[in-house]
Amino acid sequence: MVCFCGVSWATLIIFLTLIAILALYVTVPNLFRGGLEARRLIDKIHGPRGLPFIGLGLTLSRLKSDELIDFLKALCERYPRLTKFWVAAVPFVVVQEPDDIEVILGSSVHIRKGLEYIPLLPWLQDGMLVSRGSKWHQRRKLLTPTFHFRILEDNLVSLNANSRIFVRNVLKQEGKPLDVESFITLCTIDVMSETAMGIKLNAQEHESTDYVDAVKRVSQLAIERVIRFWLYNDFLFRVSSIGKEFKKNLKVLHSFTEKIIIERKNAYVNENHNIIIDEDDGYGGKRRKAFLDSMIEMDLKAPESFTNKDIREEVDTFMFEGHDTTSAAVLFSLYLLGHHPDFQQKVYDELFSIFGRSDRDANMRDLQQMNYLEKVIKETLRLYPSVPYLSRLLSKNVTLGDGTILPRGTNVMILPYLVHRDAKNFHNPNVFDPERFSHEAPRRHPFSYIPFSAGPRNCIGQKFAMMELKILLSTVFRYAIVESISRDEDFKLRPHLILRTNKPILMKITPR
Numbered sequence: 162m163v164c165f166c167g168v169s170w171a172t173l174i175i176f177l178t179l180i181a182i183l184a185l186y187v188t189v190p191n192l193f194r195g196g197l198e199a200r201r202l203i204d205k206i207h208g209p210r211g212l213p214f215i216g217l218g219l220t221l222s223r224l225k226s227d228e229l230i231d232f233l234k235a236l237c238e239r240y241p242r243l244t245k246f247w248v249a250a251v252p253f254v255v256v257q258e259p260d261d262i263e264v265i266l267g268s269s270v271h272i273r274k275g276l277e278y279i280p281l282l283p284w285l286q287d288g289m290l291v292s293r294g295s296k297w298h299q300r301r302k303l304l305t306p307t308f309h310f311r312i313l314e315d316n317l318v319s320l321n322a323n324s325r326i327f328v329r330n331v332l333k334q335e336g337k338p339l340d341v342e343s344f345i346t347l348c349t350i351d352v353m354s355e356t357a358m359g360i361k362l363n364a365q366e367h368e369s370t371d372y373v374d375a376v377k378r379v380s381q382l383a384i385e386r387v388i389r390f391w392l393y394n395d396f397l398f399r400v401s402s403i404g405k406e407f408k409k410n411l412k413v414l415h416s417f418t419e420k421i422i423i424e425r426k427n428a429y430v431n432e433n434h435n436i437i438i439d440e441d442d443g444y445g446g447k448r449r450k451a452f453l454d455s456m457i458e459m460d461l462k463a464p465e466s467f468t469n470k471d472i473r474e475e476v477d478t479f480m481f482e483g484h485d486t487t488s489a490a491v492l493f494s495l496y497l498l499g500h501h502p503d504f505q506q507k508v509y510d511e512l513f514s515i516f517g518r519s520d521r522d523a524n525m526r527d528l529q530q531m532n533y534l535e536k537v538i539k540e541t542l543r544l545y546p547s548v549p550y551l552s553r554l555l556s557k558n559v560t561l562g563d564g565t566i567l568p569r570g571t572n573v574m575i576l577p578y579l580v581h582r583d584a585k586n587f588h589n590p591n592v593f594d595p596e597r598f599s600h601e602a603p604r605r606h607p608f609s610y611i612p613f614s615a616g617p618r619n620c621i622g623q624k625f626a627m628m629e630l631k632i633l634l635s636t637v638f639r640y641a642i643v644e645s646i647s648r649d650e651d652f653k654l655r656p657h658l659i660l661r662t663n664k665p666i667l668m669k670i671t672p673r
Contacts, residue, residue: 198568199568199569199570202558202566202567202568203245203252203254203567203568203571205565206243206244206245206254206565206567207240207243207244207245208236208240208244208245208246208254209236209240209246211246211247214249215247215248215249216246216247216248216249217246217247217248218247218248218249218390221248221388221390222388222389222390224388226384226388226655226656226657226663227653227654227655227663228653229388229655229656230549230578230579230653230654230655230656231653233255233576233579234579236255237255237257237576237579241257242257242258242261243255243256243257243261243565244257248390249390251276251570251572252570252571252572253571253572253573253574254567254571254572254573254574255574255575255576256573256574256575257576257579257580257583259580259586259606259607259608259609260561260562260606260608261561261562262575262580262608262611262615263606263607263608263615263616264559264560264561264562265553265559265573265575266551266553266575266608266611266614266615266616266618267608267615267616267617268559268616268617269616269617270556270557271553271555271556271557271559271573272293272297272553272617272618273293273294273553273554273555273556274290274291274293274552274553274554275551275552275553275554275572275573275574276393276552276554276572277387277550277552277572278290278291278552279393280382280383280384280386280387281383281658283407283411284379284383284411284414284477284481285474285477285478285481286470286474287300287471287474288474288475288477288478289301289304289475289478289621290478290481290482291478292474297618300475301617301621303459303467304455304456304475304621305621306455307452307455307456308621308622308624308625313624313625313628314525316355316356316625316628317522317523317524317525317632318522319352319355319356320352320356320628320629320632320633321522321523321632321636323348323351323352323355323365324348324632324633324636324637325636326348326351326365326366327344327345327347327348327365327633327636327637328636328637328640328641330344330365331344331641331670332640332641332670332671332672334670336669336670336671337669338646338667338668338669339667339668339669339670340665340666340667341492341495341666341668341670342488342492342662342665342666344365345488345491345492346373346377346484346485346488347364347365347373348364348365348488348633349483349484349485349487349488349491349629349633350362350364350373350376350480350484351363351364351365352483352484352487352629353479353480353483353484354369354480355451356451356452356483356625357451357452357453357476357479357480357483358418358421358425358451358452358453358476358480359425359451359452359453359454360421360425371413371417372413372414372417374410375410375411375413375414375417376414376480376481376484378406378410379407379410379411379414380481380485380657380658380659381657382403382406382407382410383407383658384657384658385403386398386403386404386407389403392404414477415473415477418473418476418477418480419469419473421453421476422453422457422469422472422473422476423469425453425454425457426457426460426461426469429454429457429458429461430461452475452476452479453472453476456471456472456475456476457472460472479622482620482622483622483625483626485547485658485659486547486548486626486659487547487626487629487630487633488659489545489547489659489660489661490538490541490542490545490547490626490630491630491633491634492666493541493544493545493660494537494538494541494630494634495634495637495643495645495668496645496647496666496668497537497540497541497544497593497645498537498638498643499643499644499645499668500593500645500648501593502644504537504593504595505638505642505643507533508533508534508537508634508638509638509639509673511530511531511532511533511534512531512534512635512638512639514530515527515530515531516639523631523632523635523636527635528628528631528632531631531635533595534631534634534635535598535627535631536595536596536597536598536599537595537634538627538630538631538634539595539597539598539610539612540593540594540595540597540598542612543581543587543597543610543612544581544582544591544593545578545654545660546577546578546581546611546612546660547612547659547660548577548612548614548658548659548660549576549577549578549654549656549659549660550574550575550576550577550578550656551574551575551576551577551611551614552572552573552574552575553572553573553575554570554571554572554573555567555568555569555570555571555572555573556569557569559571559573575611576656577611577612578654578656578660580609580611581609581610581612583609586605586606586609586610587605587609613626637670638673639673640672640673641670641671641672641673642670642671642672642673643668643669643670644668644669644670644671645666645667645668646667646668646669647664647665647666647667647668651664652664652665652666
């Protein structure tokens with residue numbers, strides 16, 4: 162068959178494939194170019210051969226996003242412990258055993274995020290999620306105090322208020338089958354905008370829709386770039402339809418964040434640094450220090466520490482990580498309890514013992530007493546970790562406990578979703594059982610349960626996340642009963658940046 166000008170389709174496809182591979186070779190940093198010794202080391206690890214030059218690149222690009230988990234699961238079952246495969250110029254190794262995971266995540270050296278995070282760079286740039294080296298260490302040290310217990314406590318008003326709005330909005334649906342994820346996402350965006358930026362987006366009231374829509378779409382487009390390896394080339398990405406749409410939405414996000422930073426910095430200076438106590442918080446009280454305010458203070462005290470660009474990177478990072486991960490955890494917690502009314506009753510009984518018939522807001526002491534709810538949240542994050550995969554691009558050789566060497570340039574993948582469902586780590590791993598996290602439960606390897614990652618690069622906001630989850634879920638079950646309509650067989654999971662489903666999860670939420 163002839164395509165045009167006497168060139169066959171087969172020849173054209175081969176030519177375009179070689180161009181794509183070449184684009185990857187000249188684009189991706191730290192490619193696997195360690196010489197014969199490094200190749201000898203990587204060849205000792207078992208895995209599928211793949212196609213010459215391209216490895217599994219073409220296979221992966223053909224997969225639908227909701228097929229990826231099953232594909233990786235089958236691959237890991239066939240090649241246990243360490244699973245190697247190539248994507249064009251780069252060897253990927255999936256690390257499955259907690260002892261090996263500890264070597265990678267527990268290291269203060271191997272902290273460079275993997276190639277899957279490259280598509281996020283235009284958005285988050287050098288924010289803490291994707292920064293590396295001395296910049297990451299500096300940012301982590303500077304920002305850790307912003308998650309101090311007292312500062313977390315100052316956000317309780319916002320968390321309680323937005324949780325009540327969420328419950329009010331879902332109860333308005335009068336028990337009709339409900340795609341609850343959209344309601345949850347708007348709630349968590351409102352929480353993060355108030356706590357991270359110190360402003361009210363009122364997303365649950367359907368305001369600021371441009372920003373909300375742009376956050377969702379940029380996340381989706383970043384993943385589409387990941388699975389199409391030829392789009393790692395910046396030029397090919399820019400001229401693609403995905404790249405053009407990404408740029409359009411990115412402009413919305415950066416413009417919005419920059420505008421807020423400038424306004425709050427000017428207000429802070431004009432009010433003689435009293436912005437934190439002089440502003441009304443919108444709930445009848447005084448506004449407390451937001452994450453953005455803390456960075457503005459750092460910038461004004463030591464301008465070399467943070468520029469407006471630096472501040473924007475971290476605000477963008479925390480807006481994305483803070484709302485998306487929490488919304489996924491809330492969704493799957495409601496889904497699981499909606500299928501287990503006995504566990505849901507235990508949650509309510511605990512809440513009744515704390516609040517009785519009072520409708521007061523939750524405080525920090527209340528949260529500390531929500532022991533059973535905390536077990537439910539932890540078990541939810543075991544079955545459905547909000548971040549389904551982690552990765553590191555090795556800058557040095559790594560020697561595992563049995564002497565196996567992972568050479569420099571290897572892209573190491575760690576899949577919490579699969580680790581958490583491994584029968585070697587958890588008995589009856591697919592069964593929802595909150596008592597796994599009781600004090601009486603058998604001890605497990607600390608790196609067999611990693612919903613917030615682990616080691617020096619663990620999630621800096623995990624205490625805030627747990628606080629938010631407890632307040633939101635406790636507010637739901639104090640006032641409502643949840644019944645899940647969707648079942649496991651009705652949807653498939655998508656390991657995007659955040660764990661998602663290919664179809665809406667439907668629930669009925671009725672007044673208690």
